[in-house]
Structure formats: C-alpha cells, structure tokens
Amino acid sequence: MDVKFKILGSSSSGNAALLRIPGLNILIDAGLSGKKIEALLNNEGLALEALNAVFLTHEHNDHSAGVRGLSKFSNLPFFANQDTIQAIQPKLQKCPKWKVFETDRPFNFGPLKVHPFSVPHDAYDPVGFFFEWGTGDLFDPLASLAWVTDLGYASSLVKERIRKAKILVIEANHCSEMLKNDSKRPWSLKQRISGRHGHLSNKSTFSILKSIKGRCWEKIFLMHLSKDCNNVEIVQKMFSQLEGHGSKFSTFVVDPSSAETIPI
Template sequence: QPNLSRRPNWKVFETGTKFVFRNLKIHPFSVPHDAYDPVGFFFEWGGDDLFNPYYSLAWVTDLGFVPSLVRERIKEAKILVIESNYCQRMLDEDTKRPWSLKQRIRGRHGHLSNQTTYELLESFTDSNWDKVFLMHLSKDCNDVETVRAQFGKLPGQGNRFDTFIVDPINSASIPI
C-alpha cells in the first residue's frame, strides 16, 4: 500500500454482522463456495427523502447452490445481481477443463448453472426485484446468446422485473 497514490479506506467485517460504510448499510452473509469464508452482500441506501429513495441490492456470485438463508436475503432486494456461470452442455463439451475441475464447478461449492439460476428465479413469486442482473458468465462455458435464450422465457420477466445480462467480454449490461 505504500506505493498507492491514495490510501484505500478499508473496512474489516465479520460475516453475518451488519455494518455501515459511507452511505451504505451492508449485511454480509455466507454462501457455499470452495474458498475461505465466501460471502454474498445485501446493500441498503437512501430513504432519506423524496429525492433519495430507498434502494437495496443483493450480490451473490460464487456459490454452488442456494441455501434458505441466501433465498431470504435475495428475496427482499430491489436489485438482484446473481451468477449464471455456465451452460451444462458447454461445460460438458469443454476440452480444456479436466473432469475433476468440471465436477468442482458443478458441485455444491462451485457455481450456479444457467438452469439452476433460472429455476431459482422462477421459484420466486413474491420477490421485491425491479431488476435482475445475470453475471459471472464463464467465458468458455457460457455466452450471452445462450443465457438470453434460456432466460427470455422466464415468467415475471418484463412485468415483475427487468432482466439484464452482464457480458463478460465487454462488461456491458444487455437487456433480455
């Protein structure tokens, strides 16, 4: 850090304990992934007055399945950012990844497939979501068109919430 032109304003936190950083209320929660203490986040801000309305955002990536605690956290968010990491077929056909890595990716402490994320979103009939962002797409085992084809038929999409794909190549968010 001595070579940085400006010292970052770090905040050390404990998973499961809410804290405030600048104007954000942050609640980190555990997610199942093969790393040390992986977390998702629930952010809240605003609500002070008419010109600063209340917003909330849930951020969940790097999880192999969605336990009930994660379901509870993401349901309340106005904005959901969630991974749709891989297409099952593309992962099966990938020749660069050994079988053991493929098993890790699709395991309970790996990543969410397009199908798993689709089924999760479909299972919520009473979420607060205005927007859903599908992100953390594998560059080798997923692509924007595959995700668009899968999620374009999602019930609630367009009338309950708008869905966007975050393109891993150019980082643009693309509406479905």
C-alpha cells in the first residue's frame, strides 16, 4: 500500500501533518495559516480541494490557526470533540463543516479507523489520535499511526496507543535544563510547560519509549521541539541510545525551524 506521511509544521509556531493513503488525504492538526497550508500541500503535489478531512487535537492556536482559512471550503469536514469546537468557533466568522466525535470512542472515516484518546494537557478536552487502515492481507497489510503531542505525562492508555503504532509521532518538547535557565519565560510559564498538563521533556519521552515492551514501531518522529528550550542535536544524541535496545525502527527528529525530518 502506498502511504505518504509528511509533517508540515512542528513547533509552538504551528503544527500540522499530511497523511495520504490510497483514496484518502487527511490533515492532522491545522496550526498554520490556511494560505501556508495550501502552499505546503501544493509542494506535495496536492491541491487543497483534494483534502478529504482535517482532524483537530485541541483548540490551542498552534494546532487550530488554519481552521479560519480552510473553512472557506464548505465541503471540507473538520473532526473535533464538542469542547474543542466550542472553544474554536467563537474565533471564526464562518461555521465550518464540523464533525463531532466523542473522546475515547473509535469511529470510521472511509478506510480509516480513528481512535481519539484523551491526553493530559491544559486545554478543554485534548486528544491524541490513533489511526488504523488496511485489511490485513498480503496486498493490503494493517498499518497504523499514533499522533501524540501536547501532554504532560503518558497514562497507561496513551502508552498502549504508543506501543501499537507502526508510525509513531510524539513530542520531545524541551530540555529541562534549557527551560530552567531560559530568561524569556516567567516562572509561572515554565511551571505550566513542565507540569503534568504541559509538555513532555526529552527525558520524559525517552523514558516512556524505553519502558514500552512489545513495540510495533517502524518509524518514530520526534516533534514539537521548542525553538528556545531544545535543539535537534540534543534530541539526536539522547534518542540515538533508544535504537540500541534491539528494536528495528527508524527515528527522525523534526527541526522546528523548517519541519525538515532529520534521521538519527
């Protein structure tokens, strides 16, 4: 099966990714402007009109800023839970084609089975996504992708979604020491970022991944790196140790300045 996955943006300035499987093109989060998303899709050889759906994790601007521009396409569905919709809609001039899902209740969208699962973050009802597709036969093997970003810790449910994913996209947001020594952020913001409803540090993400047994991973993308309190080299050095534990998977760090995926 021909599957293409491309991270379009990955930082506090905006997060979005494109997943293309036969017969379906979806956007996961829309934290860039509509015009920027359209340009990035065009770079991938995809017209915005060919996009089949947008899936939103939560209402924060770095994950939903593009809804305003994309909503001009009246037939484009936006999947979100009710609390996220209620937080985003007052910011919009138009009402997009909302499709409401319930957190922790799976549903189907074309060939995709979608599992939205709860994550601990300081939003109204934030979720991660676990996508599955394929029939499981020789010509159409089962495949899966977990989108796990903006969370302060990983519950047992989140860890199980992480374990089962063949393509894992997970945040490694900050280096704890760099955040501690950062002079731009007030102490209250540092507490928010590092708290149990904030963001995963490099060490936290590494510990989570190292602890998981029975991994299904083929590719790991480490994303949502802070531009000020993290850097690609630190993440590369730490997570290169993960590949020394006998598992066969490729690991990539997503540069927050360019969204370029850099192999470890």
